[in-house]
Amino acid sequence: MTAAEREVIGVLLADDDERFRGVYRKLFSRTDGFRVAGEAADGAEAARLAGALKPAVALLDVQMPGTSGLEAARRILRDTGTRVIMLTTFDLDEYVHEALTLGASGFLLKNASPPEVLQAVRTVHAGNAMLAPEVTARLVHRFAPRRPGHRHAFAGQVLSEREIQVIRFVARGYSNQRIADELFLSLETVRTYLRRMFAKLGVNDRTHLAVLAYEAGLLHEPR
Missing domain, CATH: 1.10.10.10 (Winged helix-like DNA-binding domain superfamily/Winged helix DNA-binding domain)
Structure with a gap:
């Protein structure tokens, strides 16, 4: 395995909207240094796949049917070494706070631009949080x-x-x-x-x- 191959970031996508997953799937598949490790439509499947696939970063929608993204984050952060970025349509401080106290490394709005998404994943993969100082x-x-x-x-x-x-x-x-x-x-x-x-x-x-x-x-x- 070459150094370049070792640096590829495996990303797990978890969102009940297949169209949204499709947008992110194309983004990561077409960008050097990234690969889609797996996809899930609910929190329970996301937690299971994270345990089985060991992706570097998981992008989890906060609100999914059944097991929520926050509960999935709790399980993933407890049981795996995968770093977590929460996704939401709403910029709600309550979600940010709960996600961070669980140990998530970032919080991303779904209207973030492709460069912002890629930079967020790179930042979290490097061991840092991706919240802007003003959000903190x-x-x-x-x-x-x-x-x-x-x-x-x-x-x-x-x-x-x-x-x-x-x-x-x-x-x-x-x-x-x-x-x-x-x-x-x-x-x-x-x-x-x-x-x-x-x-x-x-x-x-x-x-x-x-x-x-x-x-x-x-x-x-x-x-």
Whole structure:
């Protein structure tokens, strides 16, 4: 097997709309570096195929008959190493939040352009989340605990004050470079802080880090 062949990303498509699957099937089949590993019309079949085929990335419609896409995501993320991107027609924060807390790596609207879809799959396959910073910031605003001064039990023991400063900026949607500028740090130092926090808190990317932070009450400045 050549290096190019090893880099092909296998994608599982799960949507009850066969026409929609057909559009994505053509997109991935005609684009170098991708292949369609399998297709499912409901969540139960998606979970079964993910276990059998071990695709790199699964694209799951949130709303499917029978077993939902969110339940399929729960099973896939629990039982396989497949990374998950949720698909929906509606930009609903509740879906984004639930999908991320399950461990999904991305959230994609069905009207996304072909380049956006391909980039999302590449990003997730590389181990990153594909939510834009402004979406992360919107989630924080909606779901952050409204308890000023509250500190999660792990805050003082696991995260340093500097790391908490970094995580707050991440949750506001700041880029690594902007965080570096705000805290007068080098870009590589910010990246080092992020890698350490990923390891400490058991998350894989900035989006999940922000989700954990606001659920833990870390986003309120002390008074």
